Amino acid sequence: MSTTVAARWVVLDIEGTLTATSQVHEVLYDYARPRLGPWIDAHPDDPAVAAAVADIIREADLPADAGTEQITTVLHAWMDADRKATALKTLQGQIWQDGYTRGALTTDYFPDVVPALRTWHDRGLQLAVFSSGSVTAQRASFSHTTHGDLRELFDAHFDTANAGPKREPDSYRAITAHLQAPPEQIVFCSDVPAELDAAAATGWHTLGLARPAEPFADADFGDHPAVTSFDDVHLEATR
Structure with a gap:
């Protein structure tokens, strides 16, 4: 089922959302x-x-x-x-x-990821990352990928040090303040329902990624819209 969301910011989890869990573990x-x-x-x-x-x-x-x-x-x-x-x-x-x-490490993404990121960026959406991996690790992972250097696509990076735990609503409130955008203009994409619950509690839009063969493929996403691929997502920039 296709999902349509209008937003100003797209905040993205990495593991299980952009990359396979095996890429990390x-x-x-x-x-x-x-x-x-x-x-x-x-x-x-x-x-x-x-x-x-x-x-x-x-x-x-x-x-x-x-x-x-x-x-x-x-x-x-x-x-x-x-x-x-x-x-x-x-x-x-x-x-x-x-x-x-x-050059000893190269990041590989799910096939739908990079085309989606570039499309959203071209449409005027601003992209950010919220991952338990450090900001240093995030930027490094985007610097050397099978699609080249993707760092220019992202405007902000958050981790547990500068935002807080990913399953706590206060972390998303801290990110909202940093992004200087109303919460209803932010959408969070993650494969972990508990993280989506925390984001939704602050007024963010949420999108679950139930990717086949990943740990949360069969998770109960409750009221969160869920897709198996970004090919099933249509994001438009708010004006």
Whole structure:
């Protein structure tokens, strides 16, 4: 069934919405996992790395003088549990950025994604991202794709550090304030019903992505319009 929405901003989830879950859990996670410890050791004077390490020690209740091996063990456990810890996302984002810069990583999207993004952009819609992956990781992932560098398509990036948890309405209120648009002029696209619930609670339009073979393919999207592809979505820019 086709869905039509008029909006000024399109805010997009990434995993399960733009890319297959395997792109994150297999390609990106497998790339970051063996590099976490060496990355920490190689960047002791990087303020972001130091802050992430301090957060990990605090959140995991490790000794203040915990070594890299202990910290890495925690990070691997968090990855196994798919925990959306900001400190983990910070380190992963730096590692992925380096990987994309080196040409070791390339982002692949569902076939309908890039044509839709370009069409919406050409129609005057503004595109933003809200992902649990860090802003650094988001920008890196769009920089080196099977369709080239897509960064110019996006006007804003949000993560759990600058907006908040993806299942909390306050996060969407924070994004609304940043975008300086009425909530009814924002549409959020995600494969996770709980995230759509939080966005809808703030007055946003919502669109569920029930992509075949993805974890939320058979989820109950309730009152949220849901499609299996952006080919079934018609977005128009509000005037």
